Amino acid sequence: MNLRFHSLLFLALAVSTAQQTQPPPNTPPPQPPAGAANGPKPGPAAKPPGEGARTSEAVHGQQARPAGGMGDFLAIGPPADKEAAARGQKLFVANCAFCHGTNANGGNGGPDLVRSVLVLHDKGTGDEIGPVVHNGRPGKGMPSFPLTDAQIKDLAQFLLQRHQATSNRMEYKIQNIVTGDPKEGEAYFNAHCTSCHSATGDLAHIATKIPEAVDLQGHFLYPRERRRRNEAGPPSDSRSERTVTVKLPSGQTFEGTLDHLDDFSVALTDASGQHRSWLLDEDKGIQVEVHDPLAAHAKLLTQYTNADMHNIVAYLETLK
Amino acid sequence: MRLLLSFLLLCSPAVFCAEDGLNPATIVNPPKGSWLTYNGDYSGRRFSPLDQINASNVKNLTLAWAFRAKVPPGSSPFGMEIKSTPLQTDGVLYFTMPDNAWAVDARTGREIWHYNWKSQGGIHTGNRGVGIYGNWVFFETPDNHLISLEKDTGKFRWAVEIADLAQEYFSTPAPLVVGNHVIVGVGGDSLDVPGFLEARDPEDGKVQWRWNSEPAKGEPGSETWPDIQSMSHGGGMTWIPGTYDPELNLLYWGTGNPNPVHAGQGRKGDNLWTCSIVALNPDTGKLVWWFQASPHDTHDWDNVETPVLFDGVIDGKPRKLLAQAARNGYFFVLDRTNGKQIVTEPYIPVNWAKGIDKLGRPIPDPEKEPKTDGALVIPAAGGGTNWFPPSFSPQTGLFYVSTSPSYSVYYLTDTSPHPEGYGGRDAGVWSEAGLVALDYQTGKIRWSHTYPGSGGGHSGILTTAGHLLFTGDPSGNVIAFDPASGKPLWHAGLTDSVANGPMTYMLDERQYVAVGAGDTLYVFTLPR
Numbered sequence: 001m002n003l004r005f006h007s008l009l010f011l012a013l014a015v016s017t018a019q020q021t022q023p024p025p026n027t028p029p030p031q032p033p034a035g036a037a038n039g040p041k042p043g044p045a046a047k048p049p050g051e052g053a054r055t056s057e058a059v060h061g062q063q064a065r066p067a068g069g070m071g072d073f074l075a076i077g078p079p080a081d082k083e084a085a086a087r088g089q090k091l092f093v094a095n096c097a098f099c100h101g102t103n104a105n106g107g108n109g110g111p112d113l114v115r116s117v118l119v120l121h122d123k124g125t126g127d128e129i130g131p132v133v134h135n136g137r138p139g140k141g142m143p144s145f146p147l148t149d150a151q152i153k154d155l156a157q158f159l160l161q162r163h164q165a166t167s168n169r170m171e172y173k174i175q176n177i178v179t180g181d182p183k184e185g186e187a188y189f190n191a192h193c194t195s196c197h198s199a200t201g202d203l204a205h206i207a208t209k210i211p212e213a214v215d216l217q218g219h220f221l222y223p224r225e226r227r228r229r230n231e232a233g234p235p236s237d238s239r240s241e242r243t244v245t246v247k248l249p250s251g252q253t254f255e256g257t258l259d260h261l262d263d264f265s266v267a268l269t270d271a272s273g274q275h276r277s278w279l280l281d282e283d284k285g286i287q288v289e290v291h292d293p294l295a296a297h298a299k300l301l302t303q304y305t306n307a308d309m310h311n312i313v314a315y316l317e318t319l320k
Numbered sequence: 321m322r323l324l325l326s327f328l329l330l331c332s333p334a335v336f337c338a339e340d341g342l343n344p345a346t347i348v349n350p351p352k353g354s355w356l357t358y359n360g361d362y363s364g365r366r367f368s369p370l371d372q373i374n375a376s377n378v379k380n381l382t383l384a385w386a387f388r389a390k391v392p393p394g395s396s397p398f399g400m401e402i403k404s405t406p407l408q409t410d411g412v413l414y415f416t417m418p419d420n421a422w423a424v425d426a427r428t429g430r431e432i433w434h435y436n437w438k439s440q441g442g443i444h445t446g447n448r449g450v451g452i453y454g455n456w457v458f459f460e461t462p463d464n465h466l467i468s469l470e471k472d473t474g475k476f477r478w479a480v481e482i483a484d485l486a487q488e489y490f491s492t493p494a495p496l497v498v499g500n501h502v503i504v505g506v507g508g509d510s511l512d513v514p515g516f517l518e519a520r521d522p523e524d525g526k527v528q529w530r531w532n533s534e535p536a537k538g539e540p541g542s543e544t545w546p547d548i549q550s551m552s553h554g555g556g557m558t559w560i561p562g563t564y565d566p567e568l569n570l571l572y573w574g575t576g577n578p579n580p581v582h583a584g585q586g587r588k589g590d591n592l593w594t595c596s597i598v599a600l601n602p603d604t605g606k607l608v609w610w611f612q613a614s615p616h617d618t619h620d621w622d623n624v625e626t627p628v629l630f631d632g633v634i635d636g637k638p639r640k641l642l643a644q645a646a647r648n649g650y651f652f653v654l655d656r657t658n659g660k661q662i663v664t665e666p667y668i669p670v671n672w673a674k675g676i677d678k679l680g681r682p683i684p685d686p687e688k689e690p691k692t693d694g695a696l697v698i699p700a701a702g703g704g705t706n707w708f709p710p711s712f713s714p715q716t717g718l719f720y721v722s723t724s725p726s727y728s729v730y731y732l733t734d735t736s737p738h739p740e741g742y743g744g745r746d747a748g749v750w751s752e753a754g755l756v757a758l759d760y761q762t763g764k765i766r767w768s769h770t771y772p773g774s775g776g777g778h779s780g781i782l783t784t785a786g787h788l789l790f791t792g793d794p795s796g797n798v799i800a801f802d803p804a805s806g807k808p809l810w811h812a813g814l815t816d817s818v819a820n821g822p823m824t825y826m827l828d829e830r831q832y833v834a835v836g837a838g839d840t841l842y843v844f845t846l847p848r
Contacts, residue, residue: 057445057492057507057559057707072397074510075443075462075490105740114740115511115553120486166741167488167510172733174745177693214747217694217729222750262773262795264811290772298750301727302669306687306695309729 076168080124080161087151088158095145096155104162109141114162124160126152178213178317180307185315188308192300196293199319202239206319217313221304222297240294244268246278247287258290341455341471342409344497348566353826355408357561358449358494359709360823364563364628366711367783368824372831373846374786378800378810384832384845385429391420391839392436396444401819402836404449404494405709405780408825413834414452414471415841416459416494418444421467423457423474427827429843433474439463442490443508446707448561451495451502453522458502460491466504466525480525482506487513495520496561498571498602501528505558505573509620512579512740515556515594519605529605533558533575533593541592549738550587555579556594560624560707564602565640568657571602572629572642576622582690583618583734583743590615595623597644597652599659609659613646615681618689619672619730620701620746621647627656628712628719632760634662643760645710645721647703648672650682651763665763667756668704668725672697690730690744700728701746702776709821713783716803718766719758720789722777726751753777753794757806767806771795780821782833790833792818798835798842814842 093102099110106112113119122128130152136144147155165171189199197203210216218224223240242258246266254276256268266288267277278286304312347356352369359366373381391400396418406415406424413426419439423432442462451458456477457469464483469476482504483489489508496503501519515533520526533556535541537548545551557576564571578587578594593607595614600607613623623646632641634653642656643663649670653663661680673682688697702724710721727749734743753776756768771777771793779792789803796817800810816838824833834843 073443075441075488076510077441106738112549112740115487115513117484117487120484120511123486163511169510169742169745172742172745174731174733175692175735177731179693218747218749221696221727221729260773260795262771262793262797263799263808264797264813301696301698301750304696306691306693309696310693 074168074170076164077123080157080164082161084154084157085161086158088154088156088161091147091151091155092158095147099142104159113159114166119159120163122156122159124156126156129156129159174214176213177217177310178314180310180312180314182311182314182318184307185311185313188312189315196296203316203319207317208320213313213317216316217309220297220312220316221301221309223294242293243291245289245291246276247289248278249285261288261290342452344453344499347497353831355406355823355825357407357451357496358405359561359563359626359821360405362498362564362566363630364626364709364712365630365714365783366709366781366821366823367713367715367785369785370824370826370831371784371786372826372829373784373788373824373833375788375802375809377846378786378788380846381800381810381812381833381844382847383812384843386843387422387424387429387431387841389415389417389420389422389434389839389841391417395419400839401446401816402839402841403446403707403820404836405821405823406834406836406841407450407452408823409452411827413825413841414450414457415836416447416449417839418447418462418492421450421457421459421469421474423471424841426825426832426843429841435467435469435474435476437461437465437467437479440485442485445490446492447494448492448707449494451497453497453500453502456522458495458497458522460493460495460504462490462492464489464491464506466495466502466520468522468525478525480520482518482520483508484513487511489513492559494561496564496571497522498564501602503562503571503602505561507557507559507576509555509557509577509579509581510741512553512555514552514554515558515576517558517573517600517605519602529603531598531600531605531607535592544590544592546586546588553579554587554591554594555581556596557622558624559622560626563627563629563642565629565656568640569602570608570656571600572627572656573598573600574622574624574627574644576624577614577617577620580734580739580741580743581618581620582730582745583732583739584616584689585735586738586743588616591617595621595648597623597627597642597654597659599656611652611654611659611661611679612681613644613650613652614648614684616684617648618684618744619648619697619728621699621703623647624707625705626709628710629656630712630714630760632717634761641760643712643719645705645719645723645756645758647699647706648682649699649704651719651721651758652680653760653763663760663763665758666704667721667758667763667765668723668754669698670704688730690732690746692732692735694729694731694747696727696729696749698725698727700724700726700748700751701730702726702748702751706778708778709780711781711783711789712760713789713803715783715785715787716757717760718803719760720781720783720791720803721756721758722779722781722791723754723756723768724751724776725754726776751776755781755791755801755806757803769801769806779818782822782824784824790822790824790835792822792835792837796837798822798837798844812842812844814838815840 101107104113244258256270259267406413419437440463465479488510493505519528562573578591596612672688728746754770773795782790789801814837820836
């Protein structure tokens with residue numbers, strides 16, 4: 001075991017007696033980070049979509065990956081016909097944008113059409129918007145437009161596309177996040193990160209390996225490779241794997257990678273590949289020490305300012 | 321004779337006098353051993369007076385039966401989970417998953433009926449359960465219908481549309497029956513639609529009243545929005561069942577976040593009555609008071625968590641209280657007669673507020689609002705807690721909540737003056753799961769427990785007069801804790817983590833504890 005990674009340990013006894021008084025707010029969380037393996041947490045924003053799945057409601061890990069992707073999760077329906085929408089966009093810009101805005105979300109006197117109840121009920125068919133386009137709204141200053149049924153359908157597909165782009169937050173494009181000062185980021189890195197990492201060693205070319213800045217940001221804040229056995233996704237980076245030492249009352253000790261830990265049991269895989277598990281009963285006095293290489297990442301989360309975060313990203317982006 | 325007696329009891333005073341079934345007057349004073357609303361009773365405490373299962377014998381608790389709730393293939397893009405809390409009356413458990421409702425024999429776990437609604441769509445993330453009035457069961461669907469079934473047969477009575485699916489509303493709450501009102505809430509965050517709460521007639525589903533989460537033009541509260549456009553698209557969903565004080569005749573409900581969710585520049589102001597607790601007259605829907613937990617929220621912190629009602633002592637004086645562990649990470653205690661704040665304390669570490677204002681509300685730090693290049697904030701968008709029900713035990717005087725200390729980076733993606741949709745995103749960074757016991761007088765943490773396993777916590781809480789607290793951990797264990805100390809006293813490993821609020825009931829002098837985990841309802845009891 002690499003002692004550099006041996007950054008946090010705790011005793012099973014302390015866990016199972018479960019008591020801990022008054023951790024004051026704004027202090028670091030007391031336990032090693034637990035959520036990385038199978039929680040429902042959204043991933044780095046640009047990918048993978050399944051990891052960002054949520055409604056307003058928190059969901060379980062098992063719920064986090066709908067088979068049909070995010071469109072299914074958000075129940076948005078089949079996507080608009082891209083070619084029809086492209087034709088519709090041209091028609092829209094030429095005929096409608098002056099009043100309704102280039103993106104159809106309202107403009108010079110015309111209402112927002114993206115959130116329009118009438119347009120939402122049209123669902124890309126043209127059936128609802130057709131009569132309005134053909135007849136206009138004389139009382140409200142909207143003239144009639146002599147468009148063909150096919151053109152109306154194209155307009156409807158464009159509006160459907162606009163509606164879906166607004167609804168499907170998982171596809172929102174994140175803007176430039178490389179706004180920090182790389183020199184400041186380097187100084188922070190040198191002060192806090194070099195006991196485990198090196199810009200010329202493990203992080204050499206990291207910005208090439210992880211080309212999206214948003215992914216790089218998510219990765220440095222809290223690396224996400226750690227996966228449960230049998231879980232889908234990239235293989236574990238062995239450096240982030242939690243290991244555990246189990247000491248029996250007899251004094252016999254076992255070491256291995258941590259397979260499972262809860263208040264009542266611990267399981268590991270030892271160097272020979274053997275799976276071993278123990279029930280944690282206070283009377284038996286089994287001691288469990290978990291060594292979590294990522295504990296330092298969790299601790300730093302409580303310390304970063306937004307500027308620190310942006311500076312570090314800017315610095316890591318120089319490691320092409 | 322026994323039947324006749326209970327018939328007479330049920331039919332005694334109230335406005336209601338159906339042939340039989342569940343008289344809403346009974347819900348005001350629920351018979352010991354019953355569970356008649358989502359929260360068991362109107363208070364939201366989820367504290368049961370049952371004590372047959374208690375701290376001294378809980379180690380013997382054993383499985384009575386398990387019921388797997390099977391749904392047609394393709395029912396949900398996710399695996400289905402029982403997030404509903406079963407109601408128990410007359411020896412039958414009634415519970416739901418999206419589009420589906422069941423009646424199951426509470427003694428044996430045998431299915432009595434199963435009803436499946438043919439859905440037209442909507443987000444199928446969960447359903448909180450049923451409400452019962454007389455001989456009728458009510459539940460809501462992802463495509464925003466209120467369904468009424470015959471309680472004894474599951475036979476369809478009627479369905480009414482309560483919100484527009486095309487505007488991307490979807491509905492998850494359990495209807496709450498108060499008198500002859502079936503109170504229904506709604507959800508939906510995708511397209512900046514306004515939230516509302518309605519009372520529906522149990523006879524025919526017609527609207528009795530409607531309360532809107534935003535004021536109308538010129539009404540008090542409208543000064544907290546910049547314009548009509550933003551106010552009429554302001555959100556404030558009502559997706560968790562509220563609570564009710566029969567003496568004060570006040571209905572308490574939490575409201576969701578304002579919209580657009582993450583982009584606040586088009587809705588400058590406090591955005592009333594989003595992210596609030598509101599007290600309404602249940603007969604008229606008129607607003608009596610409000611307390612806003614998150615003024616101008618930009619973090620998706622719906623303030624819908626159960627407003628829990630109990631009587632307590634503050635500064636030596638007896639008070640009628642309301643407590644809420646809010647998604648924004650703060651614990652609030654209010655005077656429920658008038659909404660005046662008594663306690664505001666964080667129950668997890670938080671970094672988004674600059675302080676507490678004179679009304680007891682956290683003051684948002686603009687630095688922690690979503691930024692184009694990201695803002696690192698605790699808690700994450702899922703919040704310090706979420707929908708899973710908390711509990712208050714009058715035995716210990718402690719308020720219990722399942723927590724998720726967690727970080728997100730919040731990004732602003734729509735920088736236009738009038739953003740639409742979410743207008744931003746969040747990227748979850750890290751989280752853990754815990755259980756916290758709070759002193760209601762001070763808001764201080766009496767004890768807390770961090771689950772050493774992985775994954776976030778999503779289990780509700782039940783406390784009982786048997787000096788027990790039931791909940792689940794992220795590793796698939798259902799656990800009985802000592803509510804005074806936080807020491808685990810009993811556990812059982814299930815096929816999934818507990819996904820609902822545990823409940824308890826008593827039949828034939830025998831107490832049962834029921835939890836939902838995945839698509840299976842597990843029911844425990846003591847050996848004979």
